[in-house]
Amino acid sequence: MSSSNLSRRPTRVVRNASTSTTARMAILVIVGAAVVSVAQSLIAFNLLDRRWPAGAIDMEVQLGAAGGLLDGSPDWDACAAAALAEWNSVLGPTGVRFNAILGSTRTPAAPDTVNSVFFSDTIFGAPFGKNVLAVTQSFVFLQNGIDETAESDVVVNNAKGFNCFRGPNAVGASPLGAGAYDLRRVGSHEFGHVLGLNHPDAAGQQIDAIMNTFISDIDVLQTDDIQGALTLYGVAVTGIPFPPRNEVLGFFLTLENEYRDGLMRQQDSPGFVNAEGSAVWFTEWLRYVLNGCSATEAANRVLLQVGELGIQPVCGVVAAGALTFPPRNQSVDFLNTLDAFYRDELGRGVLQSFIDLEGKAVWLQEYLRYRVNGCNDGDAVSRVLQQIRGGGTAPLCVV
Numbered sequence: 001m002s003s004s005n006l007s008r009r010p011t012r013v014v015r016n017a018s019t020s021t022t023a024r025m026a027i028l029v030i031v032g033a034a035v036v037s038v039a040q041s042l043i044a045f046n047l048l049d050r051r052w053p054a055g056a057i058d059m060e061v062q063l064g065a066a067g068g069l070l071d072g073s074p075d076w077d078a079c080a081a082a083a084l085a086e087w088n089s090v091l092g093p094t095g096v097r098f099n100a101i102l103g104s105t106r107t108p109a110a111p112d113t114v115n116s117v118f119f120s121d122t123i124f125g126a127p128f129g130k131n132v133l134a135v136t137q138s139f140v141f142l143q144n145g146i147d148e149t150a151e152s153d154v155v156v157n158n159a160k161g162f163n164c165f166r167g168p169n170a171v172g173a174s175p176l177g178a179g180a181y182d183l184r185r186v187g188s189h190e191f192g193h194v195l196g197l198n199h200p201d202a203a204g205q206q207i208d209a210i211m212n213t214f215i216s217d218i219d220v221l222q223t224d225d226i227q228g229a230l231t232l233y234g235v236a237v238t239g240i241p242f243p244p245r246n247e248v249l250g251f252f253l254t255l256e257n258e259y260r261d262g263l264m265r266q267q268d269s270p271g272f273v274n275a276e277g278s279a280v281w282f283t284e285w286l287r288y289v290l291n292g293c294s295a296t297e298a299a300n301r302v303l304l305q306v307g308e309l310g311i312q313p314v315c316g317v318v319a320a321g322a323l324t325f326p327p328r329n330q331s332v333d334f335l336n337t338l339d340a341f342y343r344d345e346l347g348r349g350v351l352q353s354f355i356d357l358e359g360k361a362v363w364l365q366e367y368l369r370y371r372v373n374g375c376n377d378g379d380a381v382s383r384v385l386q387q388i389r390g391g392g393t394a395p396l397c398v399v
């Protein structure tokens with residue numbers, strides 16, 4: 001008995017990112033093997049970089065009749081609906097929730113803007129892999145960062161044997177003997193893909209999760225699954241604590257004064273980002289970078305936030321004590337990107353600062369490095385000022 005994939009990695013179908021106001025066209029893009037490019041060693045969940053807008057996610061469940069389901073579910077739809085309800089029980093803070101629509105007789109299609117859950121011999125005509133139990137296929141609107149999901153269909157493989165039960169279901173194990181799979185946990189897994197979660201084990205993590213690639217004895221959502229969903233929808237449950245905005249801004253204004261009065265600089269460094277924008281958005285960029293995002297991913301997320309699309313998910317959870325700060329050129333690149341965005345997208349006028357761009361990048365990063373390593377605001381400010389005045393790097397505030 002070979003093991004079975006709980007599902008293939010979801011096929012990704014994207015729409016053109018055209019800004020045209022005419023009907024948006026669907027473009028099929030199939031993503032192959034997961035390409036993970038992160039500077040940090042991630043220790044929790046794996047996100048697909050797409051999510052639903054706030055509100056109800058209607059799921060048309062049309063799995064049909066079944067008799068003799070072990071947990072007493074009257075039919076397949078009820079078995080799958082229990083998985084949707086389990087997700088809903090933890091999605092409260094996210095702003096999204098599943099809405100189960102049972103008994104639909106609509107013919108599933110993709111794309112049709114309907115989220116269908118159904119048994120089939122094929123994935124809309126494409127064959128299932130040999131060991132694949134179910135697949136989630138999604139359409140997204142490209143957003144230059146976190147895409148917006150437009151449709152997700154869950155296709156359950158007709159060729160496999162299912163029932164609905166709790167308890168052991170690892171390779172070959174089931175109350176019915178080898179070859180019978182619990183549709184409810186398969187549903188929990190696929191609905192995790194619908195939300196935007198990927199397989200943590202595919203990103204090299206070893207953690208208990210319903211979202212791991214292979215079906216197992218795990219029959220309920222695990223902490224990692226829940227934290228992944230919360231993180232994806234912008235609920236801070238994990239990650240590195242960052243200082244409040246007003247303290248970073250206070251530091252930045254102190255830095256301006258130091259450049260003027262201490263370093264005797266002229267107010268002649270042009271830029272388009274004001275002090276508050278520099279303090280807030282550099283901090284956000286660094287927060288994304290330290291939480292597993294590449295410099296580019298982090299910049300894309302910040303620009304989405306600047307564009308008022310809300311707080312974006314971090315890219316993962318990194319091991320404690322393993323913080324890797326980005327090289328100086330990446331920090332400067334981000335501030336240049338932010339400057340261009342303020343000029344070209346926000347239409348801001350030029351401002352003169354005492355601090356050149358590199359000074360902003362270097363000293364903001366130093367201040368934040370002290371802050372995320374245990375220093376309070378006063379300790380971090382005095383350490384940075386000491387460095388600017390030639391006193392060298394000070395020790396961190398944690399032992």
Ligand SMILES: [Zn+2]
Nearest residue numbers: 006007008213
């Ligand atoms: Zn899967």
